Amino acid sequence: MRLRKARVQNYRSVEDSGEISFEDDVTCLVGKNESGKTAVLQALHLLNPLNPVNGKQTYDEVMDYPSRHYSAYKRNKAKNGPAPVLTATFCLDHDEVAALKRDFGDDVLHDHEVIVRKGYSSGTTYTSNYNEAAAVMHVVASLELPSAAAKTVKNAKEFKSLLAGLKDVPEPHSTVTELIGQIEGWREQRFALHLIDTYFSPWLPRFFYFDDYNVMKGKVSLPHLKARRAAGTLDPSEETFLALLSTVEADLNDLENTDYEALVRELEGAANGITDDVMQYWSQNQDLEVVIDVAGADPKDEPPLNSGPVVHVRIRNPRHRVTVPFDERSRGFVWFFSFFAYFSDIEADDDRATIILLDEPGLNLHATAQGDFLRFIEERLATEQSHQVIYTTHSPFLIDPRRIDRVRTVTDVDNEGTKVTADVFKTDRETVFPLQGALGYDLAQTLFVGPDCLLVEGPSDMLYLQLLSQACEAAGKSTLDERWTITPVGGADKVSTFVSLLGSSQLNTAVVMDANSKDKARVEGLQANGYLGTKSLILISQVTGQPDADIEDLFAPSYYLELVNGAYGTKIKVSELKAKNGRIVGRVEQHFKENAIAGGRLNHYKPSSYLLREQVKMLPKLNDSTLQSASDLFDRVNALLD
Numbered sequence: 220m221r222l223r224k225a226r227v228q229n230y231r232s233v234e235d236s237g238e239i240s241f242e243d244d245v246t247c248l249v250g251k252n253e254s255g256k257t258a259v260l261q262a263l264h265l266l267n268p269l270n271p272v273n274g275k276q277t278y279d280e281v282m283d284y285p286s287r288h289y290s291a292y293k294r295n296k297a298k299n300g301p302a303p304v305l306t307a308t309f310c311l312d313h314d315e316v317a318a319l320k321r322d323f324g325d326d327v328l329h330d331h332e333v334i335v336r337k338g339y340s341s342g343t344t345y346t347s348n349y350n351e352a353a354a355v356m357h358v359v360a361s362l363e364l365p366s367a368a369a370k371t372v373k374n375a376k377e378f379k380s381l382l383a384g385l386k387d388v389p390e391p392h393s394t395v396t397e398l399i400g401q402i403e404g405w406r407e408q409r410f411a412l413h414l415i416d417t418y419f420s421p422w423l424p425r426f427f428y429f430d431d432y433n434v435m436k437g438k439v440s441l442p443h444l445k446a447r448r449a450a451g452t453l454d455p456s457e458e459t460f461l462a463l464l465s466t467v468e469a470d471l472n473d474l475e476n477t478d479y480e481a482l483v484r485e486l487e488g489a490a491n492g493i494t495d496d497v498m499q500y501w502s503q504n505q506d507l508e509v510v511i512d513v514a515g516a517d518p519k520d521e522p523p524l525n526s527g528p529v530v531h532v533r534i535r536n537p538r539h540r541v542t543v544p545f546d547e548r549s550r551g552f553v554w555f556f557s558f559f560a561y562f563s564d565i566e567a568d569d570d571r572a573t574i575i576l577l578d579e580p581g582l583n584l585h586a587t588a589q590g591d592f593l594r595f596i597e598e599r600l601a602t603e604q605s606h607q608v609i610y611t612t613h614s615p616f617l618i619d620p621r622r623i624d625r626v627r628t629v630t631d632v633d634n635e636g637t638k639v640t641a642d643v644f645k646t647d648r649e650t651v652f653p654l655q656g657a658l659g660y661d662l663a664q665t666l667f668v669g670p671d672c673l674l675v676e677g678p679s680d681m682l683y684l685q686l687l688s689q690a691c692e693a694a695g696k697s698t699l700d701e702r703w704t705i706t707p708v709g710g711a712d713k714v715s716t717f718v719s720l721l722g723s724s725q726l727n728t729a730v731v732m733d734a735n736s737k738d739k740a741r742v743e744g745l746q747a748n749g750y751l752g753t754k755s756l757i758l759i760s761q762v763t764g765q766p767d768a769d770i771e772d773l774f775a776p777s778y779y780l781e782l783v784n785g786a787y788g789t790k791i792k793v794s795e796l797k798a799k800n801g802r803i804v805g806r807v808e809q810h811f812k813e814n815a816i817a818g819g820r821l822n823h824y825k826p827s828s829y830l831l832r833e834q835v836k837m838l839p840k841l842n843d844s845t846l847q848s849a850s851d852l853f854d855r856v857n858a859l860l861d
Contacts, residue, residue, distance in 0.1 A: 220309040220333065220422050222574055222607055227637075229292075229302040229338075230283055231258035234636035241609065242625050244601035247618060248611045248639065250629030255637025256611035259629065260428065260576045262305050263609065266337050269425035269565070269573060270458055272432075274451045278304050280339040285636065303338040315422055319414075324357025326350055333419050345415045352376040354410065363392045378402055378410045424607070425571055427561075430578035434557045435459045437544035439530040440516070443523035459557050460530075462564035463490070487511050490532075493559045500595040501555060501588065508535040509556060510542060550583035555592070562600075575600060577610035581617065589616040623716050671727045671860060673703040674717055679827035680731070680770050681705045686830055687773070687849040690838045696850035700857045703729075718751050729755045729859045731852070733769045755859055762852045769804045771826075773848050776803050778840065782826035783807055785833060787817060 221243055227236040232255040239259070250256045268276055284292055284302065292302060311319075311331040319327050329348040336344045355375050364372070365388075372384035382402045385395055406412040433455040444460070447453050453461070490509040498507075510533045516526045532545035534552070546553060558580070565573055581592045593616070600606045611629075612618065618626065632638050675681055688699040699705075708717045714732055728751060760768040771779050776793050784790055791810060798806040804823065812819040830837055 220311055220315065220424055220572060222424065223308045223310050223332070225263060225305060225307040227259055227262040227305055229285060230262045230278065230304050231255070231285065232631060232637045233258050233262065234285055234288070236637055236639045239627060239639045240641055241607065244607065245596060245622075245625050246607075246609045247626045248609065248629050249613065249618065249626055250611070251613060251631075254629045254631045256629045257430075257578050258637060259639060260578050260609065260611060263307070263574070264426045264428040264576055266305050266307060266335065266343070267423050267426055269427045270455075270561075272428060272455060274453075277341070278337070278339050284339070301339040303336060305337050307335045309333045309335060309423070311422075315418070319418060323354035326353035327357070335419075335423060345419045347414065347419065349411070349414060351378065351410045354378075355381050358398065362394050362398065364388065364395070378405070378413075379408055382408060421571070424574045426574050426576055427565060428576045428578070429558055429561060429580075430455070431554065431582055432456065433459045433561060434550075434554050435463070435532060435545060435560065437532050437546040438520075438524050439532075440523040440527055441530065442527035456557075459561045463493075463560040465564045493556065493563055496563070497552075497555050497559050500591045500599075501552065506536055506538045507552060508537065509533075509545070510535050551581065551585060551588050554581065554583060555588075572606075574607045574609065577608065579612060580610050581614075589614055593617055593619065671702045671704060672729070673705050673856060674714060674728060674730045674732075675705060675707050675770075676710060676714065676732055677823060678707045679824045681707045682827040682831055683770050683773070684731070686834055686838065687841075687845075688853065689834070690841050691846055691850050691853065693838070694846050696846055697853045697857070699853045700860055702860060703856065727859070729757065729856055731757050731759070731770070731856065733759055733767070752859065757852070757855050759852075762848050762855070765802075767802060769802050771804050772802060773852070774803070774845055775842055776806075778842070778845070779803050779826065780807070781840075782829050782837070783821075786825040786829040789816060
């Protein structure tokens, strides 16, 4: 089961988060400190916690219900019932759907969604859109029934009525008695409850929560640890240590044996293996080793480390020939190792899907190490292990600027509490700062931005505008004002992102783009939020008069084909294009695909690059219609300058 969306209500700072959508692989929650990011993660975690934090496995209305509304809630609870906290929508995977169809037929499900709810009541509820009548029909078809009995159960729409009919079958075949026994074994003999007990509940992913409190300590008292485990009061760091033990199938009792040399070697072997894993993603210092030993307690130490056997975890640096206690090493490496230790234990148990919740991962990591950890999430957690990962951050170095679609912003709204949205730039400037930082870092590596920034989709658009401006100047027409810095953003889908980045920086930003409805709508949404002026979105179609147009449609079709032919060495004529109308680029793309030219793909940049190389020959060939359209476009853009 994959988590698709969730809604958090009545939990800590979250009165109603709104619907939160999640990606199949990685979702990043970005927000300021105290915005409610942790509350959202914790609410998700308690749906089905793999590692209960401090023994907590469910919501506590006294501690967790929003405090400012608690008195009113307590007064009305008897009338309204316990408040909901989490509503989560999951999608069944291919194997799960196949299992249900194998048992109850191809028509047992109307869709593949399962909605799971949990609140301040004790139970968890499941809702699915199943077809019980179809399931009954499938099961009956597999039975060996005499004709009279078949008529008795023919019209059964529910398993309860089927059960009653089967009990009346004289001298039933073994398949009938077996089915009767199965249905009687279902909770309340209800199909819905059988689906929950046998399928949905065992399939519900576990939620693994990891934060800075899970970091292992350098010394652990074994008697104290055993006592806390027996009492169910283990803290997160102790849970991590037990996970390390679990990787070698060791128990606390083993560590107290007098002959523990073999066990220490096993633990060191596990630590070395985990260290090797860490070093694949730790570029800061490749010479570190983790050493584990068990020794008697030092009476001078503070309790509980002053009695009983004590496990010492140390870090050795062969370069400096020194070891230091584990928790005295850099917090970044300690966090990295601790997470890998816990994660290694999870990896060993792959019977059930796990959703990994990381609260501010790598908070103590250097920017480069944060990049390493982001790579680990991408390569190891989300790709290799196919886990869903949901993490919080306010660091730009833990945001992939190429995957802004994974980001959800978390804000604390006055009088409304925590809100989560996928419209990442529809929020305050402090919340969006990590995104701007990530994008700005990426942007700074590729371009310069002036106070007047003209955004275009790609480098071909930039070349065409520059060359058309030259041609207009030669013809005595309007040109693009030199104050504009033309910025290609790498595709229509990134236009809205860069509008947000540059607009929030108080730059004068304009956009020239194609009339793609989806991307146009995104940019128009940013206009409504004040990131872009009301007249600062200019569509090529406004100049050409076509319902849908690219910048290439400023040219006559024959002229653009001359650029294509020059770039590819082809001899395509306008008459050869099957489509008679529409975007010239789309018509050429279709021709390339149907005739397997250049592998069936038109590179939009190549014709513009050809025009750049051959501008002395090609620019004088531009007709008056093209020059006038370009001039009209430049007039529109220049009017946006102060």
